[in-house]
Amino acid sequence: MPPYTIVYFPVRGRCEAMRMLLADQGQSWKEEVVTKESWLQGPLKASCLYGQLPKFQDGDLTLYQSNAILRHLGRSLGLYGKDHREAALLDVVNDGVEDLRCKYVMLIYTNYEAGKEEYLRALPEYLKPFETLLSQNEGGQAFIVGNQISFTDYNLLDLLLIHQVLDPSCLDSLPLLSAYVMRLSARPKLKAFLASPEHVNRPINGNGKQ
Numbered sequence: 001m002p003p004y005t006i007v008y009f010p011v012r013g014r015c016e017a018m019r020m021l022l023a024d025q026g027q028s029w030k031e032e033v034v035t036k037e038s039w040l041q042g043p044l045k046a047s048c049l050y051g052q053l054p055k056f057q058d059g060d061l062t063l064y065q066s067n068a069i070l071r072h073l074g075r076s077l078g079l080y081g082k083d084h085r086e087a088a089l090l091d092v093v094n095d096g097v098e099d100l101r102c103k104y105v106m107l108i109y110t111n112y113e114a115g116k117e118e119y120l121r122a123l124p125e126y127l128k129p130f131e132t133l134l135s136q137n138e139g140g141q142a143f144i145v146g147n148q149i150s151f152t153d154y155n156l157l158d159l160l161l162i163h164q165v166l167d168p169s170c171l172d173s174l175p176l177l178s179a180y181v182m183r184l185s186a187r188p189k190l191k192a193f194l195a196s197p198e199h200v201n202r203p204i205n206g207n208g209k210q
Contacts (some may be wrong), residue, residue, distance in 0.1 A: 004029035007044075007055035009036070012204045013068035014101075015054050017158040018073060021151060023193035025077050036206075067098060067155075074151030081146055089145045092132060094152045097159050100126050106160070112209045120167050124174070127163075130156060131174045140176035149184075155185050161194075165210050 004022060008015045010033050022029050034044060034053060045051050056063040056075070063069050073089070074080035081087040086090045103126065107119050134140040143153050160181050163170050171178040185194055193199055204210040 002028040002030050003059050004180070005032055005057035006030070006033040007034060007057070008053050009034055009039070009206055010202065011206050012158075012162070012199075012202050013054075013206065016199070016202075016204075017155040018054075018056070018066070018069055019199070020158060020190060020193060021070070021073055021077075021079070021154040024149070024154070024187055024190040025079070026189060027077070062186060067094060070094070070151045070155055077149045079149060082148065086146045086150075090150050090152045092146050093130070094155055096129055097152065097155045101159055104159070104166075108205050108209050109207060116166075120170070123163065123167065123170055127160075127174055127177060131177050134176040134180055140179070144180075153184060157181060161185075162204050162210070165204060 006018065008031075012019075018031075039045055039053075048055055054064070054066055054069065055149065056069045056072075058072065063072055067123070070090075071080070071094075079092050103119070107115050115179055130144070131140075133144055135164055137143070137145060138147065143149055144156055145152065157180075157187070160171065160177060171181065183188060
């Protein structure tokens, strides 16, 4: 049996970054897909620590909260920087990714039709800090921090990919981020995952908006 199990709805949502991480690192995992109907029935929700998914199993360790899961995988698979300094910087970037993901989720689920145009106008400014961070690390030719891939890279890559679906031109004014997406997406195992039916056919969000 694979040591990892992802318990989540049939969407990419807050789990695709961890799926990309596991795939790129050559790890296997099991999916337990939760339908809206079964979730609304109540027993699973009542059993979850915060009454929400994802739920993640690593052997006998049960985790909740997607960023905590990513950080756990970062620590256990050597994807948390080479020292405490890099780890601290990765936390800074990952918190920035979470801030923008929350803005995106608010748009998708509460204000898509009325708010999309304004959101897209503001998006270059939302993304600019990540372009700046790349420029400060080996001229933007490496990863977001240091010279090895991290859990934060997978989280940022997922965020950028879903924004490219929202607006295919969103990285046109951000050449380092654009090249970063292409470079990471070309990693052989990650490229195979991104081309797989499991990824391609899985909706990004639960309401059909993307």
